[in-house]
Amino acid sequence: MARSIFPNPKPPFYRDTRTIAVLVQLVFLVGVLLAGWFLYNNMTTRLAAANTTTGGALSWNFLSQTAGFGISEGPAFQPEESYGRAYWVGVVNTLRVGLTGVLLATVVGLLAGVARVSNNWLLRQLAGVYVDLFRSTPLLVQLLFWYVGVIAALPNIQDAAELGNLGYLTNRGMYLSWPQLTATGLAWNGWLLGGGGVAVVVAWLQRRRLRRSGRLGSGLLAGVVAGGIVAAAGYAVVAANATLPTATTYELRRGDRGTLFEDRNGNGTLEPAIDQTLAHVPITLYGAQDEVVAHGSTEQDGTFRFADLPAEAVRLTWSTPPPLVLSEPQRQGFNFRGGVSLTPEFAALLLALFVYTGAFIAEIVRAGISAVGKGQWEASRALGLSTGATLQMIVLPQALRVIIPPLTSQYLNLVKNSSLAIAVGYPDLFNVSRTIVNQTGAEVQGIVLVMATYLTFSLVTSLFMNWYNRRVALVER
Amino acid sequence: MNKRLTMVAISLLIIAVVYSACAAPAPAPAAAPAPAESVATEPAAAEPAAPAEQAGSLIDTVKARGKLICGVNNQVPGFGNVDANGNYSGFDVDFCRAVAAGVLGDASAVEYRYASGNDRFTLVKSGEVDVLFRNTTWTLTRDSAEVGMEFMPVTFYDGQGMMVRKSSGITSIADMDGATVCVQSGTTTELNLADVFRAQELEFTPVVFEDNDKTLAAYDEGRCDGFTTDKSGLVSSMTKMADPSEHMILEDTMSKEPLAGAVFQGDPAWADAVRWIVNGLIEAEESGVTSQNINEMLGSENPTIKRLLGVEGEMGAKLGLANDFMVQALTQVGNYGEIYDRNLGPDTPFNLPRGVNALWSQGGLLYTPPFR
Numbered sequence: 147m148a149r150s151i152f153p154n155p156k157p158p159f160y161r162d163t164r165t166i167a168v169l170v171q172l173v174f175l176v177g178v179l180l181a182g183w184f185l186y187n188n189m190t191t192r193l194a195a196a197n198t199t200t201g202g203a204l205s206w207n208f209l210s211q212t213a214g215f216g217i218s219e220g221p222a223f224q225p226e227e228s229y230g231r232a233y234w235v236g237v238v239n240t241l242r243v244g245l246t247g248v249l250l251a252t253v254v255g256l257l258a259g260v261a262r263v264s265n266n267w268l269l270r271q272l273a274g275v276y277v278d279l280f281r282s283t284p285l286l287v288q289l290l291f292w293y294v295g296v297i298a299a300l301p302n303i304q305d306a307a308e309l310g311n312l313g314y315l316t317n318r319g320m321y322l323s324w325p326q327l328t329a330t331g332l333a334w335n336g337w338l339l340g341g342g343g344v345a346v347v348v349a350w351l352q353r354r355r356l357r358r359s360g361r362l363g364s365g366l367l368a369g370v371v372a373g374g375i376v377a378a379a380g381y382a383v384v385a386a387n388a389t390l391p392t393a394t395t396y397e398l399r400r401g402d403r404g405t406l407f408e409d410r411n412g413n414g415t416l417e418p419a420i421d422q423t424l425a426h427v428p429i430t431l432y433g434a435q436d437e438v439v440a441h442g443s444t445e446q447d448g449t450f451r452f453a454d455l456p457a458e459a460v461r462l463t464w465s466t467p468p469p470l471v472l473s474e475p476q477r478q479g480f481n482f483r484g485g486v487s488l489t490p491e492f493a494a495l496l497l498a499l500f501v502y503t504g505a506f507i508a509e510i511v512r513a514g515i516s517a518v519g520k521g522q523w524e525a526s527r528a529l530g531l532s533t534g535a536t537l538q539m540i541v542l543p544q545a546l547r548v549i550i551p552p553l554t555s556q557y558l559n560l561v562k563n564s565s566l567a568i569a570v571g572y573p574d575l576f577n578v579s580r581t582i583v584n585q586t587g588a589e590v591q592g593i594v595l596v597m598a599t600y601l602t603f604s605l606v607t608s609l610f611m612n613w614y615n616r617r618v619a620l621v622e623r
Numbered sequence: 624m625n626k627r628l629t630m631v632a633i634s635l636l637i638i639a640v641v642y643s644a645c646a647a648p649a650p651a652p653a654a655a656p657a658p659a660e661s662v663a664t665e666p667a668a669a670e671p672a673a674p675a676e677q678a679g680s681l682i683d684t685v686k687a688r689g690k691l692i693c694g695v696n697n698q699v700p701g702f703g704n705v706d707a708n709g710n711y712s713g714f715d716v717d718f719c720r721a722v723a724a725g726v727l728g729d730a731s732a733v734e735y736r737y738a739s740g741n742d743r744f745t746l747v748k749s750g751e752v753d754v755l756f757r758n759t760t761w762t763l764t765r766d767s768a769e770v771g772m773e774f775m776p777v778t779f780y781d782g783q784g785m786m787v788r789k790s791s792g793i794t795s796i797a798d799m800d801g802a803t804v805c806v807q808s809g810t811t812t813e814l815n816l817a818d819v820f821r822a823q824e825l826e827f828t829p830v831v832f833e834d835n836d837k838t839l840a841a842y843d844e845g846r847c848d849g850f851t852t853d854k855s856g857l858v859s860s861m862t863k864m865a866d867p868s869e870h871m872i873l874e875d876t877m878s879k880e881p882l883a884g885a886v887f888q889g890d891p892a893w894a895d896a897v898r899w900i901v902n903g904l905i906e907a908e909e910s911g912v913t914s915q916n917i918n919e920m921l922g923s924e925n926p927t928i929k930r931l932l933g934v935e936g937e938m939g940a941k942l943g944l945a946n947d948f949m950v951q952a953l954t955q956v957g958n959y960g961e962i963y964d965r966n967l968g969p970d971t972p973f974n975l976p977r978g979v980n981a982l983w984s985q986g987g988l989l990y991t992p993p994f995r
Contacts, residue, residue, distance in 0.1 A: 208769075218828050480802045481801055586769060
């Protein structure tokens with residue numbers, strides 16, 4: 147029984163590391179709480195002073211009030227709709243640019259990252275220049291470069307550059323011909339869905355068959371062929387059965403625009419048909435002497451427009467369109483109509499986001515590949531596998547474990563960086579929320595809403611990526 | 624190792640103490656004119672500052688600070704613009720200077736802050752700026768508790784207009800069906816645009832930017848068929864364009880845009896002070912008092928002028944200002960007419976006729992309540 151050489155074996159409490167740890171944390175917690183309370187108190191007193199009538203209560207009623215402003219792109223939005231709906235349009239626009247950006251950044255990053263470790267000198271250098279250039283300049287500068295320096299320098303709409311038969315390129319955006327489902331084409335949707343299902347099942351069966359016989363391949367080709375056959379068969383059936391009710395009388399609402407009407411209940415009354423049932427229907431307008439005034443076709447929402455009609459039309463007929471038509475952009479009035487269009491704002495933001503983030507992802511991919519031991523490459527070669535096969539089957543699956551966690555951060559960054567949309571006037575959720583806040587004075591609610599939305603996006607992305615990370619992680623036994 | 628850690632901790636502590644000692648004098652004068660009941664009892668320095676500011680009026684805060692913080696535009700020549708040397712000038716800016724002269728006796732004691740279309744009301748509500756003179760339209764919603772502004776007398780009666788290319792063949796709004804229009808966000812023009820096109824059943828695509836320069840640049844590059852803002856803003860923007868002769872402003876007036884200053888709604892004393900300085904500038908023009916003749920006018924027998932210039936009636940004291948507050952504003956800045964001519968008159972590139980902005984006695988809309 148040796149006695150301690152220290153006179154007092156128990157140190158005083160202020161020298162006890164356990165006590166100190168707890169104390170420090172307590173002090174920190176109190177500090178954080180005090181700061182939070184100060185900010186909250188500051189806000190409420192100021193609000194109370196400002197809103198003498200409502201007592202500073204934070205109301206969410208503004209979301210249901212009429213917005214009164216227009217939004218340039220995204221889901222159809224009319225000024226008479228509510229602020230809540232306007233915000234929703236902003237959210238969809240953010241998702242549009244965010245998801246497309248994530249997809250493109252991944253492709254670009256993967257290609258550039260693999261190119262960085264390629265044996266090809268030129269490819270390696272090019273990828274290196276790309277990464278260094280875009281990783282080392284600020285995103286906002288790049289965004290303005292794309293918008294002001296590249297897209298604004300395109301020709302004006304009056305002398306739009308033609309892209310062969312594909313469409314037009316102007317500084318108001320790119321207008322492309324695009325296949326679109328017509329009024330009769332809606333029935334084809336079911337066949338398309340069925341075809342997709344068949345494709346998945348066939349691909350899965352084929353893959354299992356291949357695996358059992360010890361071969362590689364995903365069965366993708368078999369799936370696509372099977373799905374394609376179903377879709378083609380469906381198209382033939384739909385095209386053969388397509389008919390549309392016809393109307394013979396029609397009154398134009400504004401001389402040069404209108405909505406197709408149809409007798410839905412079979413009782414002789416014509417009702418407007420804007421519920422997308424009469425999209426892309428060819429129509430002909432006749433004048434009082436039964437002469438043809440104009441030809442055209444309805445748009446996606448069933449409405450049609452004729453700029454500068456020469457005479458007042460009195461009668462309108464339409465014919466049954468094929469299920470699928472190639473909608474071509476045509477200049478009408480001030481802009482192109484028909485086809486699909488890519489606005490300069492969306493294009494600039496998307497370009498900036500994916501090119502910038504792609505450079506970071508390239509470095510992450512390179513690091514991941516470098517983290518796989520050299521022995522893996524050598525062993526793979528010794529077994530006679532090609533470089534491509536080695537990369538695909540040996541190296542990348544191992545590299546993914548290193549790649550996924552930092553990749554998640556890049557995805558989150560991309561989505562959050564999309565709020566720079568405000569610099570080029572793209573109506574993302576932050577841009578729209580700024581207008582809403584300005585008009586309603588709901589600063590606090592607006593910021594809370596924006597933060598909650600971005601937080602939701604980020605958490606969902608993290609959840610998904612963490613799940614994927616666990617899937618590819620090394621399973622230890 | 625442990626010693627080094629202690630040293631770091633001590634230095635941090637010293638820095639913190641020095642910093643708080645330096646920071647302390649700043650809020651102290653602001654709190655000084657307010658009742659001092661909280662200073663002795665509350666040990667924490669930061670917390671009493673906030674309630675003191677709430678209780679007192681901005682008049683005291685501004686006087687104690689010795690400087691007026693004014694929210695202005697910096698991209699609209701003639702109204703609020705900043706030059707290469709960082710000097711602010713313009714119609715709105717002169718009202719800031721007049722308020723500073725009236726409250727502090729020094730027209731140059733102004734700190735200008737750029738207020739964007741979207742941020743301007745937040746700046747006023749959060750107390751970042753004392754007063755907003757930034758071509759801001761007086762509307763019901765903005766005046767209400769919802770947005771929380773208190774509007775000053777109208778300084779400029781404006782209307783929304785539309786600029787288009789001469790080559791476009793557009794002669795009125797009715798020709799603009801399907802057009803793309805560049806507009807600044809957070810403005811009444813953004814709303815009027817939707818209203819006007821909706822009323823005429825015209826389709827349009829708005830392209831919305833955060834500030835005036837970006838909006839104008841996008842239009843100038845051909846992104847839009849039209850550029851819309853207040854007509855005064857259009858005239859002003861023309862001076863910034865690559866080739867102004869290619870463009871024209873349509874005759875249509877799309878809305879009423881009474882432009883006025885604004886202050887925080889919960890501070891009636893401050894609102895009254897600013898309101899009567901603005902009124903005084905208009906009253907001075909009506910009474911014929913200018914920065915040139917003010918010394919003779921001080922000896923005037925006209926009772927209105929006597930009250931305006933503080934010779935009799937103690938008008939300033941009723942507002943919490945010096946009795947000669949209008950003398951300071953008029954000497955250093957000039958009356959409404961002088962401000963208008965200096966920034967927008969015939970000798971400027973804009974040469975905007977007074978139009979409805981003339982005095983009521985000359986067929987305009989400017990009319991102030993009596994100084995008594």
